[in-house]
Amino acid sequence: MEAENEIRSKRYAADISSIREAQVRINSFIHKTPVLTSETLNSLAGRGLFFKCECFQKGGAFKFRGACNAIFSLDDEQAAKGVVTHSSGNHAAALSLAAKLRGIPAYIVIPENAPRCKVENVIRYGGQVIWSRATMQSREDIATRVLQETGAVLLHPYNDGRIISGQGTVSLELLEQAPQIDTIMVPISGGGLISGVALAAKSINPSIRVFAAEPKGANDAAQSKNAGRIITLPETNTIADGLRASLGDLTWPVVRDLVDDIIVVEDKEIIEAMKLCYEILKVAVEPSGAIGLAAVLSDSFKKNPAWKNCRNVGIVLSGGNVDLGVLWDSLGK
Amino acid sequence: MEAENEIRSKRYAADISSIREAQVRINSFIHKTPVLTSETLNSLAGRGLFFKCECFQKGGAFKFRGACNAIFSLDDEQAAKGVVTHSSGNHAAALSLAAKLRGIPAYIVIPENAPRCKVENVIRYGGQVIWSRATMQSREDIATRVLQETGAVLLHPYNDGRIISGQGTVSLELLEQAPQIDTIMVPISGGGLISGVALAAKSINPSIRVFAAEPKGANDAAQSKNAGRIITLPETNTIADGLRASLGDLTWPVVRDLVDDIIVVEDKEIIEAMKLCYEILKVAVEPSGAIGLAAVLSDSFKKNPAWKNCRNVGIVLSGGNVDLGVLWDSLGK
CATH class of the missing domain: 3.40.50.1100 (Rossmann fold)
Incomplete structure (x- = not known):
């Protein structure tokens, strides 16, 4: 109850x-x-x-479900600057594809030890790959830098109500x-x-x-x-x-x-x-x-x-x- | 036309x-x-x-579609004696499963070079495996012998209107x-x-x-x-x-x-x-x-x-x- x-x-x-x-x-x-x-x-x-x-x-x-919901929840002005995430792969590919459908950029911070096929998926769907070291700290630091440079919206792989x-x-x-x-x-x-x-x-x-x-x-x-x-x-x-x-x-x-x-x-x-x-x-x-x-x-x-x-x-x-x-x-x- | x-x-x-x-x-x-x-x-x-x-x-x-149609087309008397086939595997597994659903025996003549997983499927579905050599002649000869011994119905893997x-x-x-x-x-x-x-x-x-x-x-x-x-x-x-x-x-x-x-x-x-x-x-x-x-x-x-x-x-x-x-x-x- x-x-x-x-x-x-x-x-x-x-x-x-x-x-x-x-x-x-x-x-x-x-x-x-x-x-x-x-x-x-x-x-x-x-x-x-x-x-x-x-x-x-x-x-x-x-992952495509959450990514799609998040990206299509953004207003046009927010969306135009693109989205950023750091992810071991599936969320990244999903975000790349959803961003492509909305016609906005997706900046993807990927650790160097991610499986090859997951990286290929990101590239296939038009995501812009930015490499980090394998630690969570490195991933977050690099994501923060990309955010500052682009004004894009950070979409966390899971800790987000829209996702x-x-x-x-x-x-x-x-x-x-x-x-x-x-x-x-x-x-x-x-x-x-x-x-x-x-x-x-x-x-x-x-x-x-x-x-x-x-x-x-x-x-x-x-x-x-x-x-x-x-x-x-x-x-x-x-x-x-x-x-x-x-x-x-x-x-x-x-x-x-x-x-x-x-x-x-x-x-x-x-x-x-x-x-x-x-x-x-x-x-x-x-x-x-x-x-x-x-x-x-x-x-x-x-x-x-x-x-x-x-x-x-x-x-x-x-x-x-x-x-x-x-x-x-x-x-x- | x-x-x-x-x-x-x-x-x-x-x-x-x-x-x-x-x-x-x-x-x-x-x-x-x-x-x-x-x-x-x-x-x-x-x-x-x-x-x-x-x-x-x-x-x-x-293959299960054809096997099911053939087996459930048989009248009760025919069906009771069971069915026989010789097959490289998928038809055999399908026939075994359809026969099991109807509660009748399936005698399966399988060449010795059939893939392991296909043979396992036959056994899993309760088919009775009878081995032959890899030639079509050997398969047909052994199937004929089984037919004579059991009175079962031969169901060809493809050359049959029901299949x-x-x-x-x-x-x-x-x-x-x-x-x-x-x-x-x-x-x-x-x-x-x-x-x-x-x-x-x-x-x-x-x-x-x-x-x-x-x-x-x-x-x-x-x-x-x-x-x-x-x-x-x-x-x-x-x-x-x-x-x-x-x-x-x-x-x-x-x-x-x-x-x-x-x-x-x-x-x-x-x-x-x-x-x-x-x-x-x-x-x-x-x-x-x-x-x-x-x-x-x-x-x-x-x-x-x-x-x-x-x-x-x-x-x-x-x-x-x-x-x-x-x-x-x-x-x-």
């Missing part, structure tokens, strides 16, 4: 109204991604699974496409996707469970949930390159209040789930994209009696931008 | 009525597979492309999902899929162009079309293991009369198209499944002035059953 009251009192950076507005705003630009099912994977999980394939979204990830609202449209579509869903499993990194998904889903149906899936080597969200405050990690170590960010002050309250549990999985479980996505579902996902399946198949979720009645689980396959070479190495030929 | 009259006079093993009946018969068993689009691939092709993702079909390929009618439902769905399509590109092997697709599409709209995509190392259909009679090859050599069969006496007349042209591509073009499917479309296809994209991107199609007005092309991604190891070797790390 506390959670529902909180949603109603709009103490968060987004709510069901801003998410519905986002849906109207971005609807003609995005792909309505399909929901796939597999009886083989249902058998493995012991539940019904509904895969929301955001890897088929434009730019190869759900969270855009990502929340995943929930609206998913619950329309598979209304039997009683549970949603979402990858967690900075918390933009899961915040939007949880705010929308719990407003539509407060009994829906929302879980986060997080890699053990970057389990800051699980630690934060336990500690009751934002914990950041000095370093992360996971194959899921898209899940290394820390919660923001706008996403943390949603994660704290509305996410039922955080399921932490090992990299080897992520790799196994990726393999199942390729071999059974025939969908090319990146490691971060496969983690929801890994979580649903993990012992900590399967054997937890509290989640026994999660019968129909929506799993967000959040992205598909993976270098084939990296994929192969991780599958350990 | 000749083609249309022929369709109307029902000189073929299937027609629009039998295909619509198949759709009603199999509708509750199959996946209605999504149609994906990519502006990046549209740019590469210089046309609008609409990817009908039969790799997401149950069993990982379109052709089932495969034709791909056309019905595709044209409903993307009505702007003026052209359909279909992989060709034994001709079951393209016969069903062409019969349905040209009955619905005689101006739709239907093309076959065929690997150079197994180009019997192109040779047959040139010669005006069925040509079989002494041996085939292509990475597209699903496209090595020869036309049958029921599929050949449809290919002869209703297929506008056969686009022959090199294996290296197939591999490049597979890579695009993985990296851009995020769909895991087998080599045979990617050949339609290879054909659309080939010079012989792109530069042919006769096909310049093929603006919106439906491409059937026919299957996704590929061993990850084989995939990687073919992508030539």
